[in-house]
Every structure is written in structure tokens, then in C-alpha cells.
Amino acid sequence: MTAQTSLNFKTIRSASPKSLAERDAILANPGFGKYFTDHMVSIDWSVEKGWYDAQVKPYGPLLLDPAASVLHYAQEIFEGLKAYRHADGSIWTFRPQANGLRMQRSAHRLALPELPVDTFVESLKQLVSVDAAWVPSAPDTSLYLRPFMIANESFLGVRSAQQAAYYVIASPVGAYFSKGVAPVSIWLSSDYTRAAKGGTGAAKCGGNYAASLLPQQEAYANDCPQVLFLDPIEGKYLEELGGMNVFLVKKDGTLLTPDLSGSILEGVTRASLIQLAKDRGHRVEERKISIDEWIDGFASGDIVEAFACGTAAVVAPIACLKGRNFVAGDPNAPAGKVTMSLRQELTDIQNGRLPDRHGWMVRLA
Numbered sequence: 055m056t057a058q059t060s061l062n063f064k065t066i067r068s069a070s071p072k073s074l075a076e077r078d079a080i081l082a083n084p085g086f087g088k089y090f091t092d093h094m095v096s097i098d099w100s101v102e103k104g105w106y107d108a109q110v111k112p113y114g115p116l117l118l119d120p121a122a123s124v125l126h127y128a129q130e131i132f133e134g135l136k137a138y139r140h141a142d143g144s145i146w147t148f149r150p151q152a153n154g155l156r157m158q159r160s161a162h163r164l165a166l167p168e169l170p171v172d173t174f175v176e177s178l179k180q181l182v183s184v185d186a187a188w189v190p191s192a193p194d195t196s197l198y199l200r201p202f203m204i205a206n207e208s209f210l211g212v213r214s215a216q217q218a219a220y221y222v223i224a225s226p227v228g229a230y231f232s233k234g235v236a237p238v239s240i241w242l243s244s245d246y247t248r249a250a251k252g253g254t255g256a257a258k259c260g261g262n263y264a265a266s267l268l269p270q271q272e273a274y275a276n277d278c279p280q281v282l283f284l285d286p287i288e289g290k291y292l293e294e295l296g297g298m299n300v301f302l303v304k305k306d307g308t309l310l311t312p313d314l315s316g317s318i319l320e321g322v323t324r325a326s327l328i329q330l331a332k333d334r335g336h337r338v339e340e341r342k343i344s345i346d347e348w349i350d351g352f353a354s355g356d357i358v359e360a361f362a363c364g365t366a367a368v369v370a371p372i373a374c375l376k377g378r379n380f381v382a383g384d385p386n387a388p389a390g391k392v393t394m395s396l397r398q399e400l401t402d403i404q405n406g407r408l409p410d411r412h413g414w415m416v417r418l419a
């Protein structure tokens with residue numbers, strides 16, 4: 055099979071794909087990130103050869119030397135985007151170039167090689183065209199695409215990657231949170247921060263997520279499916295959640311979200327919601343937001359809605375913020391109107407139900 059990029063993808067079809075009945079059973083109730091399609095993409099890289107050996111091949115375990123750098127020094131980055139089946143059966147994805155560019159920035163920060171953006175997009179097309187039957191069509195379902203890159207050189211010295219591999223796996227998904235799009239409670243971490251200035255907070259690397267897991271346990275113990283981190287210097291300003299960006303909505307319709315301080319992930323969903331909100335005439339302030347501004351705003355009625363956003367969850371209404379010794383908001387509060395209408399507009403564009411006026415959609419198959 056010939057790719058339109060400088061790399062030719064070779065396709066090796068699985069000899070034991072899931073049966074139609076098995077696949078249908080999975081697609082009927084996919085959950086999030088539990089099941090994977092029959093194939094995956096792999097592309098190798100070395101200092102000497104650059105990117106080479108692009109393949110779509112059967113999904114299966116990786117063979118890694120126990121000395122592979124990723125296992126010791128966590129040289130790993132990833133992306134997340136979704137493939138949507140439109141009413142006419144065609145399959146599309148949302149702003150893949152933005153993810154490809156962000157993966158290049160993450161690669162730069164983690165001293166990994168930068169994959170050309172056209173190869174990134176082509177890798178998605180190659181995988182989805184082989185596993186097209188895995189793209190679900192029920193409302194609020196999609197095929198979650200997970201590109202990632204690891205340093206796989208067998209070497210225990212600490213240095214930038216001399217050998218790496220890029221992969222794409224795909225997982226049919228429904229809602230990220232177990233309760234669907236119902237409002238969630240958020241736990242404020244008092245003991246931990248997510249990322250330091252000058253650190254890797256703006257990169258989408260596994261290490262950032264690993265560091266969120268201990269505070270996330272505390273969140274779960276308090277009935278909160280996500281944890282909120284404050285800035286690492288003053289412990290005062292909102293940064294982001296364990297795996298999502300955060301927005302507040304004021305009574306006058308103004309949207310507030312933390313500015314890209316260097317330690318916050320530049321969410322594609324975040325940027326898209328800012329654009330959609332501005333298109334509607336909302337004022338959007340990207341700036342430092344103190345935790346007191348949120349808590350006091352909920353109490354005074356100046357802040358009327360809050361939501362989390364990311365590719366996986368899309369837009370998740372936040373009912374309340376909890377921390378040691380306080381609850382701000384009402385755990386049973388309904389989803390906010392602005393929150394849900396932005397969610398609707400974004401998902402309508404992604405699913406082809408509204409015109410794509412910003413040219414965000416790219417056809418995959």
C-alpha cells in the first residue's frame with residue numbers, strides 16, 4: 055500500500071481478527087479504553103536511518119529489551135484523538151494536525167524524534183482504513199486513537215533517544231466517566247502539584263499522568279473522578295485536572311480558563327471551545343484564576359458553571375469542588391446550560407451534524 059508521504063506503509067492483516075459477533079458485542083458497550091481493534095501502526099526510528107519501516111500490523115504485545123530507555127527514564131509521549139462515523143458511513147477525525155504539532159512539541163521536550171505531521175495524519179488514515187469496521191456509530195461513541203512514542207534503545211546511560219518507535223493503537227469508546235455526561239465532583243489536591251515551571255507540564259508525556267495517580271487516589275476516596283492541581287509556586291492558581299483542562303463560566307457569560315503558563319497542556323478541545331465560545335460572542339479570559347475566585351464565585355453566584363474538557367471526556371460538567379474541609383457548589387447540581395450547549399455544538403461538528411465552519415474535520419476513510 056502506498057502512502058502519500060515519503061514513507062510507504064506496509065499492511066500485514068491479522069490472521070485472527072475478532073469475529074463479527076465479538077466486535078458487535080464490544081461496540082454495543084465499549085466503555086473507555088478497555089478494548090482494542092485488530093491492528094496497530096508501528097514506525098521505527100534511529101539516528102542513522104531516521105523514520106523507517108512503517109507498518110499496519112496485527113495488534114499485539116511489543117517486544118522490548120529490559121534495558122530499553124523508556125522503562126528506566128520514562129522517555130514516552132502520547133496523543134489522543136477520535137475517529138467519528140458520520141451518517142453517510144464516512145469516517146472523520148478532528149484537527150489531527152494540531153495533535154501532530156503538539157506531539158512534535160512533546161517530542162522536543164522529551165528529547166525524542168519529531169514525526170512529520172503528514173506522517174502522523176497518514177498513520178491515522180492507514181490504521182482506520184484497515185480497522186474501519188471498529189468505528190462505532192451509536193450516539194456519543196467513537197474510535198479513540200492513541201498515537202505514542204517510546205525510546206526503545208537498550209542502554210542505561212541517560213541521554214536523548216538514539217532509537218525510538220512510534221505506534222498507534224485504537225479503542226472503541228463511549229463516555230470517559232462511568233456516569234456518562236452527568237456532572238462530576240472534583241477534588242482539590244492540597245499536597246501535590248502536577249508540573250513545575252520549566253518542567254514537562256506542557257508536554258503530553260506519560261510521566262505527568264503517572265504523577266497524578268497518587269492524588270487521583272485521594273480524589274476517588276472522596277467520590278471525585280478527577281483531581282485539580284494548583285500552580286507549583288504559590289499553590290494558589292488553577293492549573294489543570296489530572297487529565298483535562300478546566301473552565302469556569304461567570305453569570306455574565308464570560309468564560310475563564312487558566313492561561314497556558316508553560317506547565318499546562320495545550321488542549322485541542324480547550325482551544326476549540328475557546329473559538330466556539332468567542333464565535334457566540336462570549337468573552338473568554340485566559341488568565342491566572344485563583345482557587346479563592348472559584349470558591350467565592352460559586353458562593354456568591356458570580357460563577358454559575360464549571361466544566362472539564364479534553365478529547366476523551368469532551369466536555370464534562372463539574373457540579374462541585376471538594377477539598378479537605380470544604381465543599382464549593384452542590385454535588386447534585388445539574389449540568390450548566392453554557393457547558394452543555396458548547397458540548398453539543400462541538401460534538402455536532404465532530405459527528406458531521408453541523409457544518410465544519412473552521413475546517414477542523416479531516417476525512418480518514
Ligand code: COI
Pocket residue numbers: 133134135296297298364365366367
Ligand atoms: C485525552 O483526553 O485524550 C487524554 O489524553 C486524557 C486521558 C486522561 C485519557
